[in-house]
Amino acid sequence: MKVLKALFLVGLLLAGQAFAATLSERTYKRLTAIHELMGENKYSEALKRLDDLLPRVRKHKYEYATIMQTYGFAYAAQDKYRKAIKAFNEALNTEALPDQVQQSMRYNLAQLYAAVPDWKSAARAYEQWLASAEKPSADSYAFGATIYAQLKQYGKAIPKIRKAISMTSKPRENWYQLLLSMLYQKKQYAEAANVLESMVAFWPEKKQYWKQLSGVYFTLKKNRRSLAVLELAHKQGFLEKERELMNLVNMYLLQNIPYKAARILEKEMKAGRIARTGKNLQKLGEAWMRAKETDEALRELQAAAQEQQKGVLFLRLAQLYTDKENWSKVIELTNKALSAGGLKHPGDAFMLRGMAQYETGKRQAALMSFSKASKYAKSKHQANQWITHIKSGGV
Numbered sequence: 432m433k434v435l436k437a438l439f440l441v442g443l444l445l446a447g448q449a450f451a452a453t454l455s456e457r458t459y460k461r462l463t464a465i466h467e468l469m470g471e472n473k474y475s476e477a478l479k480r481l482d483d484l485l486p487r488v489r490k491h492k493y494e495y496a497t498i499m500q501t502y503g504f505a506y507a508a509q510d511k512y513r514k515a516i517k518a519f520n521e522a523l524n525t526e527a528l529p530d531q532v533q534q535s536m537r538y539n540l541a542q543l544y545a546a547v548p549d550w551k552s553a554a555r556a557y558e559q560w561l562a563s564a565e566k567p568s569a570d571s572y573a574f575g576a577t578i579y580a581q582l583k584q585y586g587k588a589i590p591k592i593r594k595a596i597s598m599t600s601k602p603r604e605n606w607y608q609l610l611l612s613m614l615y616q617k618k619q620y621a622e623a624a625n626v627l628e629s630m631v632a633f634w635p636e637k638k639q640y641w642k643q644l645s646g647v648y649f650t651l652k653k654n655r656r657s658l659a660v661l662e663l664a665h666k667q668g669f670l671e672k673e674r675e676l677m678n679l680v681n682m683y684l685l686q687n688i689p690y691k692a693a694r695i696l697e698k699e700m701k702a703g704r705i706a707r708t709g710k711n712l713q714k715l716g717e718a719w720m721r722a723k724e725t726d727e728a729l730r731e732l733q734a735a736a737q738e739q740q741k742g743v744l745f746l747r748l749a750q751l752y753t754d755k756e757n758w759s760k761v762i763e764l765t766n767k768a769l770s771a772g773g774l775k776h777p778g779d780a781f782m783l784r785g786m787a788q789y790e791t792g793k794r795q796a797a798l799m800s801f802s803k804a805s806k807y808a809k810s811k812h813q814a815n816q817w818i819t820h821i822k823s824g825g826v
Contacts, residue, residue: 458484458494465501474509481505496525500536512543519543534563538571541578550581569598573606585613602633611643620650638669649682658682665695673705680714689721709738716747725751742771742780749783761787778803778810785817794821 454462461484468477481502488494499522506515519540523533537560544553557575561567572595579588592610596603607630614623627644634640641664648657661670661679670676676699683692696715699705716732719725729751736744745768752760765784774780785800798821804814 454494454497455491458488458491458497462497462501469501469505469508472508474505477505478502492525492527496522496527499525500528500532503536503539507539507543510546512546516540516543516547530563534560541574545574545578545581548581550578553578554582554584569595572598573603573609576606576609580609580613583616585617589613589617602629604630604634607633620647623647624651638664638667641667641669642675654682654686658686671704676705677711677714680718684718684721689718690724693718693722693724693727707734709735712738713744716744720747720751725754736767740771742768742773743775745771746774746780746783749780753783753786756790758787758790762791776807776809778805778807778814781807782810782814782817785814789817789821797821 461480465477465480465484468474468480481498485495485498488498499518503515503518503522506512506518519536522528523536523540526533528536537556541553541556541560544550544556557578561571561575564571572591576588576592576595579585579591589610592606592613596606596610607626611623611626611630614620614626624644624647627640627647630637630640631644641660645657645660645664648654648660658679661682664670665676665679670679676695680692680696683689683695693715696705696711696718700707700711700715705711712731712735716728716730716735719728719731722728729748732744732748732751736748745764749761749764749768752758752764761783765780765787768774768780769777769784781800781804785797785804788794788797788800798818801814801817801821804810805818
């Protein structure tokens with residue numbers, strides 16, 4: 432409110448200059464003394480003298496309007512906004528003051544209504560002022576945008592804040608923030624992306640804008656751009672929380688770049704920024720698996736399985752050991768998978784176990800495994816082929 436008070440003190444000075452030639456000498460001298468008291472922050476004394484002066488000027492419309500205007504300045508400077516509003520409206524209703532003074536007072540009224548706050552009345556006063564304003568400033572357009580933003584009338588607010596931004600050579604961060612918030616409210620994400628591109632250019636040290644830009648690109652299904660922005664944010668040290676770092680990992684995986692996902696995840700785990708939980712170890716193991724880095728995948732998935740004791744993890748390990756033709760490990764891990772349970776397709780575990788048993792010469796055990804696999808729709812056909820093969824004496 433310090434800025435608002437300063438604006439009213441400027442208005443007070445202008446008002447003093449305006450009434451100098453039009454008031455009676457007696458009223459002029461008294462008002463000058465009152466203004467001096469207000470300039471010294473002696474508002475109680477100033478208001479007392481205004482109360483003494485008021486009965487003498489009621490019959491003189493111009494002097495009455497000037498006194499009410501001065502009341503308004505005195506109340507506003509003390510943050511007594513409702514009293515200031517009443518005084519300014521009283522002064523305006525006389526229609527006795529010069530056009531320039533009345534125009535300035537309308538703007539003052541809009542500011543006071545905003546301070547109360549009474550945004551509908553602020554909008555009315557602002558529009559009355561704007562209708563006669565010769566050269567509205569960038570700040571005045573931004574003020575209007577703020578009023579309509581508070582009223583959620585974004586269709587009126589957005590053009591005004593854009594106008595304010597276009598009128599300044601030096602970018603004002605709070606104006607860009609206001610524009611961005613309204614574009615979010617209207618779900619105009621393409622426009623929001625354009626604004627955020629400017630914001631990261633003007634304020635590259637503000638990490639939240641990089642994250643927001645990446646998020647908007649993702650919403651627009653521009654995943655490559657979203658990932659590129661996140662990569663830049665990570666390189667600048669802007670991704671600090673585990674959630675943010677995991678978002679980057681997931682973006683790499685979404686773009687089918689599992690090797691980078693695994694490297695980032697591994698690095699951040701070692702740095703302690705991502706916890707070595709069973710869930711995160713599983714993510715790391717799966718990333719290595721997708722990157723076809725079998726040894727790394729085995730190491731991390733074993734750690735995840737040990738931590739979580741989940742059937743699906745033991746099954747994935749069994750699949751990796753199948754690729755390495757380590758049949759004893761496949762039998763061990765499929766048994767653990769079936770024991771742990773929770774498998775979406777248990778037949779897959781029986782199939783792997785049956786193949787491992789067959790490869791190690793345990794044909795009867797393999798037949799039993801394939802027989803169990805044949806009871807599940809997904810693995811039934813393949814299991815029956817294996818059963819026929821074994822019973823026919825196939826090698």
